[in-house]
Amino acid sequence: MHAFDVLGDPVRRRILELLADGETSAGEITAVVRREFGISQPGVSQHLRVLRENGFARVRAEGARRLYAVEPAPLQDVDRWLERFRGTWDRHLDALATELARGEKERRGRGAPSQDHPPEEEP
Template identity: 60%
Template structure:
């Protein structure tokens, strides 16, 4: 099984997270994932075997216990796969950064004289106050259901 297929399962990802903290026995890892995911002991053993077969974890015997740890040297597949895309992403992200920088300067140059750039809402009238019939109006615009006796 390939590395990314092994990591596609949330139980196995959790096991790798637990083992990243240091070497642990199968029982300790199993107790945690059984409690979190509600899986059986045989299922825990199968997940650990998949991780071992994919090269993500190592196992060593310590008397009757089997101790698991994250493989200190990741499988080559983990290093190679993202490299194919990193070059593409780097060029694209560099281009995006350039465009953002260029766009920011152009916006500042073109925006001079615009109401938004002066801190004013262009929907407001030239005095800077909302129209009298707007939602912030304090006057009675005829839409009120209260009459003078209620006040």
């Protein structure tokens, strides 16, 4: 399965978000995913299996618990693929920053308070 096929599913993306904070038990993952998506425990297990089999997650046993964690390699591959598009994003973000700065300068020129420095309250 291609990385974007794996990441194309909102449930699997949510699971990876949960795992981004560190190792998480299958039970914790299942509780969140069931609450947010309304799918069954076997359905959550299926998504975890897809992530494992495609290298996005690893699992280790701790007694009866199964702890899942992110495997960074596939995400680094996706990041490298996206690199070619960052130049476009960076130009747009730089232009936005310029427009925001211009608007802030115009507001200050009209005597409007800066967002960084709200008006002082009188005693």
